[in-house]
Amino acid sequence: MATVRIIVTLKPGILDAAGQAVQQGLHALGYEAVTNVRIGRYLEVTLPDGLSPQETNEMCERFLANPLIEEWRFDVSPPRTPRVSRGSGGEARGTKPEARDIH
């Protein structure tokens, strides 16, 4: 069992209108030094026997990303147990992931 974690973002230079809106919000809250906010998508795909990097790449190219406007990166890790976020920044969240075989 393996989980592929995929991050899809707009290519550099492609207008990210949503990112600009978020940047405006951050500036309004006083984080005026923040620049170049980019918004992307995060996907987890779990497969019983894992997936080769070539197959993962193909999946991104054909469907999960639009190669005309987006780029992607991914890594493979064992499935994680769901963690509960306590929502208070200083506290440790959840438990450390168990060491497992990575397929």
Next chain:
Amino acid sequence: MRLGVVVFPGSNCDRDCVHVLRHVLGRDVVELWHGDPAIEGVDAVVLPGGFAYGDYLRAGAVAATSPIMPAVRAFAASGGPVLGICNGFQVLLEAGMLPGAMLRNHVLKFQCKPVHIRVESTRTPFTHGLREGQVLRMPIAHGEGNYFAPDPLLATIQESEQVAFRYCDAHGRVVSEANPNGSLNNIAGVCSPQGNVLGLMPHPERASEEVLGSTDGRMLFESLVAWLESRRAVVVG
């Protein structure tokens, strides 16, 4: 003559399209469910507006994998007329049946208002009854209509006369003030290299009756009907 309107989960302009084709133009119309892998017996296919599959992943992306899409692709490959309106246009882009991609509107707003578009090409079944440079008024309603194509692709599209409509002012001038969403070169609609597949962001079905304030959109559907009838005449003759 039978016209098909595809219904995806989340389509919301399908009934408007059916209404215009059936009641305004008086044509035989069939609704095509997205889960049906066949579209036999239709002479043209319309992919309507809406938010197919909630626009999850990207607008049109999941709909492009629907069971019906291989049949729509085969129909288009055989020369059949296919029209994608708004979300239908996005589906055709994601299915690779039209060139380019959609970004969010540059103005950070869902744009819902009447716009003017200029006919750039009359080589599609939906525009052959119009004249180049003709200005049409119809509404847009979208958050992701910012047409984009990388430079080499954009050059190809323009050189091969695949730009069908551009946003313009009331006088037909293609100016940046008339561009509602940031689309490259004011592009509002593109067609396939053969011209039989057309996508556009404005809604012709919402501008097909006097009561709606414009009948300009009806001309696209009338053009299609005339195109189909002329072909039939050739076949019979």
